[in-house]
Amino acid sequence: MYSLLFQLLFRRMDPERAHHLAFAWIRSAARVPVLRTFVAAVLAPRHKELRTEALGLRMHGPFGLAAGFDKNAVAIDGMAMLGFDHVEIGTVTGQPQSGNPGKRLFRLVQDRALINRMGFNNEGSAAVAARLAARNPAFRTTVGVNIGKTKVVPEGEAIADYVTSTERLAAHADYLVVNVSSPNTPGLRDLQAVDQLRPLLSAVREAADRTVTARRVPLLVKIAPDLADDDIDAVADLAVELGLDGIIATNTTIARDGLGLASDPALVKETGGLSGAPLRTRSLEVLSRLYARVGDRITLVGVGGVTTADDVWERILAGATLVQGYSAFIYEGPFWCRTLHRGLAARLAASPYATLADAIGAEHRKASS
Numbered sequence: 470m471y472s473l474l475f476q477l478l479f480r481r482m483d484p485e486r487a488h489h490l491a492f493a494w495i496r497s498a499a500r501v502p503v504l505r506t507f508v509a510a511v512l513a514p515r516h517k518e519l520r521t522e523a524l525g526l527r528m529h530g531p532f533g534l535a536a537g538f539d540k541n542a543v544a545i546d547g548m549a550m551l552g553f554d555h556v557e558i559g560t561v562t563g564q565p566q567s568g569n570p571g572k573r574l575f576r577l578v579q580d581r582a583l584i585n586r587m588g589f590n591n592e593g594s595a596a597v598a599a600r601l602a603a604r605n606p607a608f609r610t611t612v613g614v615n616i617g618k619t620k621v622v623p624e625g626e627a628i629a630d631y632v633t634s635t636e637r638l639a640a641h642a643d644y645l646v647v648n649v650s651s652p653n654t655p656g657l658r659d660l661q662a663v664d665q666l667r668p669l670l671s672a673v674r675e676a677a678d679r680t681v682t683a684r685r686v687p688l689l690v691k692i693a694p695d696l697a698d699d700d701i702d703a704v705a706d707l708a709v710e711l712g713l714d715g716i717i718a719t720n721t722t723i724a725r726d727g728l729g730l731a732s733d734p735a736l737v738k739e740t741g742g743l744s745g746a747p748l749r750t751r752s753l754e755v756l757s758r759l760y761a762r763v764g765d766r767i768t769l770v771g772v773g774g775v776t777t778a779d780d781v782w783e784r785i786l787a788g789a790t791l792v793q794g795y796s797a798f799i800y801e802g803p804f805w806c807r808t809l810h811r812g813l814a815a816r817l818a819a820s821p822y823a824t825l826a827d828a829i830g831a832e833h834r835k836a837s838s
């Protein structure tokens with residue numbers, strides 16, 4: 470049914486307009502308690518066996534919404550209603566900014582992919598912090614807060630920009646993510662180099678600890694799939710050295726591998742980050758490499774090209790404690806999480822593992838035994 474709706478309604482519509490329309494529906498539905506309860510009962514039935522503990526947090530399952538969909542924290546409850554076990558908001562920057570001009574989101578339908586050059590359009594950390602502070606505490610969705618650099622801030626002042634956002638947002642975050650991997654902010658990905666990343670992550674850690682004293686806010690870093698293998702290892706080692714809580718692998722790619730011949734060559738040439746199915750192989754590879762390096766010392770979050778329950782299961786076996794998705798939601802629609810949860814519960818039941826936690830990284834243990 471969704472694919473029919475997609476064909477009729479969304480396919481011809483500008484992708485960003487379609488996003489705003491769908492987003493408005495989700496937000497409206499979530500505001501009406503009876504409707505929210507009904508939709509959640511249909512789309513987000515709980516599976517006890519999928520309960521997940523990660524980053525010191527308890528969640529209904531391992532599958533969350535990746536950053537970029539709800540940049541301003543306006544639809545957290547709506548996305549939880551659709552079945553996401555956690556919602557990562559952002560990327561939020563120190564100052565509000567409108568992002569890149571013109572058309573900036575493209576659908577490669579045949580490839581089940583997207584290209585975007587949104588450029589961190591968001592209301593800024595002060596406005597987003599105020600919105601998070603006003604949330605109804607009765608809704609206990611796990612909320613990750615993803616922060617990035619304001620475009621107009623010079624690279625030499627990047628740390629101060631991240632620290633400002635941390636001071637404003639850490640108190641409202643179940644976990645905090647330093648995003649240094651989006652391809653659409655000039656110079657941002659250079660911050661992944663260890664000599665730049667070390668002072669940045671240390672400063673954000675210090676700011677989070679100074680601002681929130683009642684608990685330790687888990688801190689993660691999100692990396693690009695385009696890093697060379699040695700650089701992935703270097704980030705992994707740094708994460709261990711700094712006592713970081715997690716690594717999210719991966720953001721979108723500037724590569725154009727894995728695209729079929731069916732996609733419009735003009736679209737393929739659009740500048741921006743590619744996400745969805747063509748990213749699957751590389752994101753899985755990066756995750757697996759990270760797990761081989763850090764084992765269970767650090768929580769790994771697998772994201773990039775996840776579409777089916779098999780994909781989620783594969784990420785868990787490769788070392789992910791949490792898994793996220795974004796692009797496939799556009800193509801699969803509102804029943805996506807329900808299908809994933811059901812399929813995942815079936816994979817677990819058919820596996821030799823008693824719990825999801827037992828399955829994390831199992832592929833590596835098999836390989837070495």
Ligand SMILES: Cc1cc2nc3c(=O)[nH]c(=O)nc-3n(C[C@H](O)[C@H](O)[C@H](O)COP(=O)(O)O)c2cc1C
Nearest residue numbers: 535536537560585719720744745773774794795796
């Ligand atoms: C339109 C769009 C906007 C995005 N914006 C952000 C963002 O602001 N911050 C971020 O960390 N990742 C952002 N991402 C990347 C996703 O969080 C995710 O890492 C990536 O899309 C790979 O997952 P997927 O293949 O399931 O989409 C964005 C992705 C898309 C498609």
